[in-house]
Amino acid sequence: xxxxxxxxxxxxxxxxxxxxxxxxxxxxxxxxxxxxxxxxxxxxxxxxxxxxxxxxxxxxxxxxxxxxxxxxxxxxxxxxxxxxxxxxxxxxxxxxxxxxxxxxxxxxxxxxxxxxxxxxxxxxxxxxxxxxxxxxxxxxxxxxxxxxxxxxxxxxxxxxxxxxxxxxxxxxxxxxxxxxxxxxxxxxxxxxxxxxxxxxxxxxxxxxxxxxxxxxxxxxxxxxxxxxxxxxxxxxxxxxxxxxxxxxxxxxxxxxxxxxxxxxxxxxxxxxxxxxxxxxxxxxxxxxxxxxxxxxxxxxxxxxxxxxxxxxxxxxxxxxxxxxxxxxxxxxxxxxxxxxx
Amino acid sequence: xxxxxxxxxxxxxxxxxxxxxxxxxxxxxxxxxxxxxxxxxxxxxxxxxxxxxxxxxxxxxxxxxxxxxxxxxxxxxxxxxxxxxxxxxxxxxxxxxxxxxxxxxxxxxxxxxxxxxxxxxxxxxxxxxxxxxxxxxxxxxxxxxxxxxxxxxxxxxxxxxxxxxxxxxxxxxxxxxxxxxxxxxxxxxxxxxxxxxxxxxxxxxxxxxxxxxxxxxxxxxxxxxxxxxxxxxxxxxxxxxxxxxxxxxxxxxxxxxxxxxxxxxxxxxxxxxxxxxxxxxxxxxxxxxxxxxxxxxxxxxxxxxxxxxxxxxxxxxxxxxxxxxxxxxxxxxxxxxxxxx
Numbered sequence: 001x002x003x004x005x006x007x008x009x010x011x012x013x014x015x016x017x018x019x020x021x022x023x024x025x026x027x028x029x030x031x032x033x034x035x036x037x038x039x040x041x042x043x044x045x046x047x048x049x050x051x052x053x054x055x056x057x058x059x060x061x062x063x064x065x066x067x068x069x070x071x072x073x074x075x076x077x078x079x080x081x082x083x084x085x086x087x088x089x090x091x092x093x094x095x096x097x098x099x100x101x102x103x104x105x106x107x108x109x110x111x112x113x114x115x116x117x118x119x120x121x122x123x124x125x126x127x128x129x130x131x132x133x134x135x136x137x138x139x140x141x142x143x144x145x146x147x148x149x150x151x152x153x154x155x156x157x158x159x160x161x162x163x164x165x166x167x168x169x170x171x172x173x174x175x176x177x178x179x180x181x182x183x184x185x186x187x188x189x190x191x192x193x194x195x196x197x198x199x200x201x202x203x204x205x206x207x208x209x210x211x212x213x214x215x216x217x218x219x220x221x222x223x224x225x226x227x228x229x230x231x232x233x234x235x236x237x238x239x240x241x242x243x244x245x246x247x248x249x250x251x252x253x254x255x256x257x258x259x260x261x262x263x264x265x266x267x268x269x270x271x272x273x274x275x276x277x278x279x280x281x282x283x284x285x286x287x288x289x290x291x292x293x294x295x296x297x298x299x300x301x302x303x304x305x306x307x308x309x310x311x312x313x314x315x316x317x318x319x320x321x322x323x324x325x326x327x328x329x330x331x332x333x334x335x336x337x338x339x340x341x
Numbered sequence: 342x343x344x345x346x347x348x349x350x351x352x353x354x355x356x357x358x359x360x361x362x363x364x365x366x367x368x369x370x371x372x373x374x375x376x377x378x379x380x381x382x383x384x385x386x387x388x389x390x391x392x393x394x395x396x397x398x399x400x401x402x403x404x405x406x407x408x409x410x411x412x413x414x415x416x417x418x419x420x421x422x423x424x425x426x427x428x429x430x431x432x433x434x435x436x437x438x439x440x441x442x443x444x445x446x447x448x449x450x451x452x453x454x455x456x457x458x459x460x461x462x463x464x465x466x467x468x469x470x471x472x473x474x475x476x477x478x479x480x481x482x483x484x485x486x487x488x489x490x491x492x493x494x495x496x497x498x499x500x501x502x503x504x505x506x507x508x509x510x511x512x513x514x515x516x517x518x519x520x521x522x523x524x525x526x527x528x529x530x531x532x533x534x535x536x537x538x539x540x541x542x543x544x545x546x547x548x549x550x551x552x553x554x555x556x557x558x559x560x561x562x563x564x565x566x567x568x569x570x571x572x573x574x575x576x577x578x579x580x581x582x583x584x585x586x587x588x589x590x591x592x593x594x595x596x597x598x599x600x601x602x603x604x605x606x607x608x609x610x611x612x613x614x615x616x617x618x619x620x621x622x623x624x625x626x627x628x629x630x631x632x633x634x635x636x637x638x639x640x641x642x643x644x645x646x647x648x649x650x651x652x653x654x655x656x657x658x659x660x661x662x663x664x665x666x667x668x669x670x671x672x673x674x675x676x677x678x679x680x681x682x
Contacts, residue, residue, distance in 0.1 A: 031506040093464060097457035114401050116438035119460055123434060126467055127498035134492050143484035150491065157468035165372040166462050183368060231617060265377050 001332055006060060009073065013059050013308060016081040020132045021125070030113075034121040036299025038092055038109050048111075051104070057336075058192060059084040062200035064328040065214055068320060071204020075139045079149055079203055082132030084197045086153070089125035090160050090192075097168065126157070141203055149199045152215070156195040174272070181259050182223065190222030197329065202279055204320070213319045220312030221333050227305040227336065230255035234289075235298060240340045246285040249275075256304065257297040264295035269293075306334075309337055343672055346654040347401060350414065350421075354400050357422040361473045362466070371454075375462040376469075379433055379450050390443070398677075399533060402508035403541035405669040406555055409661060416480045420490055420544055423473030424537050429437040430466035430532075431501050433459060436535040437507065452556070467498070471536025473579020482544055484630050490540045493556070499591040500625075511595055515613070523564065531563030538670065543604035544572045547660070554660045561653030562674050569678065575630075576639060588628040597645065613637075650678055 017039065021303055023032030033046040040051040041244045059080030066076035093107040094100070096115050102108060110118035118244045133153060136146045166184040170176045195220035198211045206214060232241055233248030234257055241247075250253055276282060292298060312333060317324040324330055358380065376385040377539035400421030435441070436449040437456050451459035455535060471505030474494060477487045488533055510590040511517045538559035539552045547555065574589030576596055584586075589596055593616055602612045608629040612632045615625060633639060653674060658665040665671055 006427050027521070028503050028506060030510070031503060041663060093460055097460055101559035115456070116509055117506065119434055119438055120502050120509070123464075123467065124499060124506075125493055126464065127502065130491070131499065134488070134495060137488065143488050145489060147475070147478065147484050152472070154471045155473060158465060158472065158596055161465035161468065162372060165458065165465075168457055168461070169371070179370070215462065251666045311435050 002328065002335060005064065005328055006056075008244060009060065009077075009116055010053070012074075012077055013056060013063075013080055013084070014053070016077050016132070016135075017085060020081055020085065020128050020135070022181075030117075031121060031124060033185075034109050034113055034117065035125055037112070038121070038125075039090060042064055044112055047253070054104070056084055057332075058196040061218065061329065061332060062196040064332065065197045065200030065206075065218075066204035067322070068201075068213075068327045068329050069201050069204040069210065071200075071207040075141055076200050076203040078132050078135035078139060079153075079199050080196075081135075081152065082129045083192065083199070085132055086129035086157065086160075087192060088166070089122050089129060092122035094164065097164065098121075099286050105291070136203065139179075142282075145202055148211075149202050151196050152202070156191045159187040159191035161187075163191070173261065175256055176259055177263060178256065178259055181256055185223060186219070187225045189226045189327050190219040193222030193225070194219035194272065201319070210319045214310050215314045216315040217312045217319070217329065217333075220308045220315060221336065224305045224308040224312060225336050227256050227283075227301055227308065228339070229325065230257055231298065231301055231305070234258070234339065236290070237340065238251065242341065244282075246282065246288070250280060250282065251279070251286060252305060255291060257301040260297040260300045261292045261295045264297070267291045267295040309333070343669065343676060346405065346669055347397075348528045350401065350404050351397060352395060353415075353418055354421055354425070355394070357473070357476075358426060359488065361419075361422055361426065361469050363474070364477050369485070372462060372465060373460075374482055375458065378453070378635075379462070379466075385453055386449070388583045391504060395445070397425055398673075399428055399537040402534065402559065402670065403672060404536040405673065406541030406547075406640055407545035409664070409668045409670055410542050410545040410551065410555075411548040412541075415479075417541050417544040419473050419476035419480060420494075420540050420570055420670065421537075422476075423470045423494065424533065424540070426466055426473055427470035427498065428499075429532060430463050430470060431505070432623075433463035433466060435505065437463075438505065457578065459483055460541055470494075477544065483655045484583035486543055487663065490554075491541070491545050493539050493552075494535050497532045499533035500528040502528075502533070503530070506531070516603065517600055518598055518604060521586050526564060526567045527560065531560040534563035534566070542660070551660045554656045557656040558653045558670065558674075561649045561656060565646045565649040565653060566677050568597050568642055568649065569680070571598055572639065572642055572646070573682070575599070575633070578681065583682065585623070587623065587629070590626060590629050591621060591623065593621070597635060598642040601638040602633045602636045603642045605638070608636040650674070 019031065021035050023029060035041060036042045037044060039051060040053055041048065043049045060082040062083055063073040064078050067073045091103065092109050095103060096110045098116055100108055101111045109121060133150055136149065137143060163184050167188055179234045194215040198215035199215040202211045233253065233255055234246060262268050271288065274288055316329055320327055362373065362376050364370060374383060377383045377387065378385060381394055382389065384390045403421040403424055404414040404417050408414045432444065433450050436444055437451045437459055441449055442452045450462060474491055477490065478484060504525050508529055511525060535556040539556035542555040543552045574594065574596055575587060579586045603609050612629065617630055657670055661668055
């Protein structure tokens, strides 16, 4: 069911994004070429390539939400494109801010063309994400609904920057509380997933108030999704995730389980001492995992994840009633929670 | 007349921008603090300061245009705030991209807080510029007009990135044609001034088509304004501009007069040879100025500037008819052309 939906809509979505991100004069070929490279459409010489695309989770959720409330998914395609372009804008800038040199097995935009041009190409994608939403009236979406969608979209852009701000600050702090961490991923991950569902519902004609509970569904699922990422980063099977065992521990990534352990009364100090060692290596993993086990950090993270997941499903039932469990949104939430990578 | 208008509206505009850029939680105080610093409201410790504000040219043009077509300037205040915030977002990112360490006699945001946080604070200002425009419906502006304003605003954001892209590329090229240069400043300077006037007119109730000619007025005036800047950068009186004589020549800034000279059949090669010298100094200025004189570069730039100025005034007459010459927009265009700094 999910596969059918993706197979039907992904090509439509891709066409819409290509239309929005098309340049229109030779002078700016390289400007748009950098964006097309980041989207996975061309190589570093701007020649067409075929690469495995990202999950396109956000735009698909948007289209599903539109359909779930009784709307025509086709009407929401411009919004879905805008959400995915916005997500990709944030990746371009995050890569610069974090100094990441690789993404999806290719050099990042700033690595190839330098930070100044990459910042500017990201800015263009940011603007073009708004341009995508402005294609909604041509699909017959009423002006008031377009404005309401733009309002949610803009709030989400602000939330993304707040989340990224906190993330960068936390990297420089010794201690971060679990609640501070949740506030950060609310902005950095959950807000955009919530917006994707809410905007889809809004365009589909969801009654007043329903877009708020759809947003709640998306945000809760987004938080659960991020915590699951955190769990896989420590306890995921390397053969399945494709990442080294304990990858996030060796990178000292302040994910939820690790923060829980660091804040633990009995094991926090020992964990802190271990992670501070400049020669931290795979040989230290058993000791770290032992401390996390003693602190109950994995169980704690699983519990928080499940609570967000349950809250998300409850919010969906609130909006869709009996139809909730049969909806693609429900199936997608389940699929996300079952993933192993 | 201009002074009265500024005195009346600048405080209103400032209040609107402060409301849009207000954070709402202690966790993100530094995020919003960086934006407030850039706006000139606080110092590097986020303590309130009183500094001479910028010209606020763009928002004032927006409010004047609204009034000129018979609208209430108060209705356009959110758009005026959005235009000024957008302008300031672009300055934050330009400073990073150009490596500029000082702006308005203070260290730039990236210089104080590092490029990663500065990129992200700029992104937040970008998003909040859109948030400002979304305050228009609360002022009684109809949804269709808000959407039309957002459309122009978004196109302008894209144009800004295109202009900046070209500017950065031109810095790395030996030769740039005059037409390429004009295309660049169209994006980097003229587009936003054009949008300011057009959006003001749109909100003020300008009839269909009038916003296009208002936009033409703003763009033409913007081009004239930039060329005048170029002229002052070479031939401005140091006692008035506060910059060293021939400042732009010593910085090898590819401004219109210099590009004209470099592209001159008879004097271009000699000019190129002079500017390429690694020990270029004030002692070389007479020789450079002599070559520019021989090429007729100053006269050429003045001629182009005057042509854009005249085209701008003609576009304004097209929109406002007999009322054009008595309008604040006309007076502002005149004032801009008479400035010496």
